[in-house]
Amino acid sequence: EIVLTQSPGTLSLSPGERATLSCRASQSVSSSYVAWYQQKPAQAPRLLIYGASSRATGIPDRFSGSGSGTDFTLTISRLEPEDFAVYYCQQYSSSPPWTFGQGTKVEIK
């Protein structure tokens, strides 16, 4: 099973600042199978990025994903008030199990 480790655990930033979130895999993951989700309290996760760098439908272009192999990054170029939430990376390779990182909380500084 592929273990995903996200860092930092919490990111304290102000609106307008840039957020950089990291996700490291215990073994190489095909870039085609890395996703990022946003989750707000009492809501289901919302898909932001799939295939490591493709934005899901309706996702603003301030969200971008990059990376390959074992290191992946989600960048939010300029934080909007609605972006403060918890973010999860996920690998969904063709053979399950799918696994998720433990999450990074982006909070208002």
Next chain:
Amino acid sequence: QVQLQQSGPGLVEPSQTLSVTCAISGDSVSNKNAAWNWIRQSPSRGLEWLGRTYYRSKWYNDYAASVKGRITINADTSKNQFSLQLNSVTPEDTAVYYCAGAGVGATPVYWGQGTLVTVSS
């Protein structure tokens, strides 16, 4: 627009069976380009994929090792829904359970609203 509506009891006694159902609108549970998943979330285990069912001329299932032997995911084509059954539950199975739909080789885009299931006597 695909929508997933979950239903099921919020409280289950230890050693009993947890059951949650997910009704699909805007797509078909038999869609050969889709897979229907169950994922749970708890403070101790985080987000945990439990399993999936999908139809490719016949029905297939994949299950996580952590729950294999206790889990069954079934599709009901007459009601266009799929269900999760988890047997012999313990308090460690207390979590919010989500159903989620994905395309072939894709990660879930569509999620149900979540069902908090508490295992307690």
